[in-house]
Amino acid sequence: MKKTPLYPAHLRHGGRMVEFAGYALPLQYTSIVEEHLAVRRGAGLFDVSHMGEFLIRGVEALAFLQWATANDAAKLKVGRAQYSMLPNPRGGVVDDIYLYRIAEEEYLMVVNAANIAKDWAHLKELSRGYSVELTDLSEETALLALQGPQAASLLQGLTEADLSLTKKNQVFGARVAGRPARLARTGYTGEDGFELFLAPEDAEAVFEALLEAGATPAGLGARDTLRLEAGFPLYGHELTEDTNPLCTPWAWVVKREKDFLGKEAMLAAPCAEKLIGLVLETGIPREGYRVYSGDREVGRVTSGGYSPLLEKGIALAYVEKEAAEPFLVEVRGRKVGASLSPLPFVPLK
């Protein structure tokens, strides 16, 4: 099992370590619910060093990214970031990613840990014929995510950069606790917050400084409940090689006015299913549970769990395109009423 540079810090702070995408990471330190609420109400700090980072640069970096990603990378100004997807030739999804334009001809792509090798091979192959240089920085990058309504004020005490001047999806260089960092006002919790790209040797000092300043350490458990409550997809669950993103609530990512790999297949494929959010009357839905419309089975839960804000079970599920309420979810042999919910499940800023 691989260790992130923060492994000793996790042990020191009582992290309950589990294996995730080949890395030893904390599931929780104290309680998933407490860590979740710390992010919604204060500031939580995650180690997301397991995520992959690819540097993409060259005179044809933009042209390459326009072909390789579904969102419009041409809209990215230097110092800005966007959520995007890597489509496959069949119109499915290789991965969902975050793309940061860090210089005129230089982009940083953050990919899911479980997909690093797959994405790298895919992008290397696609980059043939482009004047572009790809570098895998995953092993030499530590990544922290400081998330929550108090993230900005807490971080402000540790940096000379004026954070009040920064906006969502902005990326910039600054020192944090005296260490050089690339800061991005991004995250995957539905809250305001920052992600901090650091050299591995600086990660522990910055992690400790942020905790000292009042951030709550938060683990993978809270990261998952937060993203689910925010109605964000998780690769391997809501998005797969066979998912047409146009049939999901994240169809906005796909920009039809440009060309990209798999575009024709994506546009040609009819949507047999749709993705919906459900709030259960009782019980906790889990991945794979059956979803019914009345008496008829119409789909399956792809992500399910407990919403600490709603104090109810919530689920993302793929169901037949025409399926309508009343929805029920089979929870351990019992059909439980479930109401359709807009995403996110809870009001977020």
Add this chain to the structure above:
Amino acid sequence: MDIPKDRFYTKTHEWALPEGDTVLVGITDYAQDALGDVVYVELPEVGRKVEKGEAVAVVESVKTASDIYAPVSGEVVEVNAALEKTPELINQDPYGEGWILRIRPLDMGHLDDLLDAAGYQEVLEREG
């Protein structure tokens, strides 16, 4: 981990506390700690007849669902309705307010087949 000496235990981390001709059942401190935040408890109907080892309730934490097995055969005579509103009682007080159900065993003598505190301690040590 706290293991009170006044009651019996199972290898599946339930405790059984004799009270008169009934037995109060819950899960151990070790079990609640391993589960993490308990957010939902599915309780059986009062009057249900259960066999020893039969799944009789479900405790769900944020991360997983766990069956609770009857430590003795008998009839469910009471359930802890407080858990419907405050399932976290299982985390806060697993041996007290967080009790789950009460069974009237067919034979109180069957409790002797269960582990005592020392026996359960050994189970935990083996699980590491």
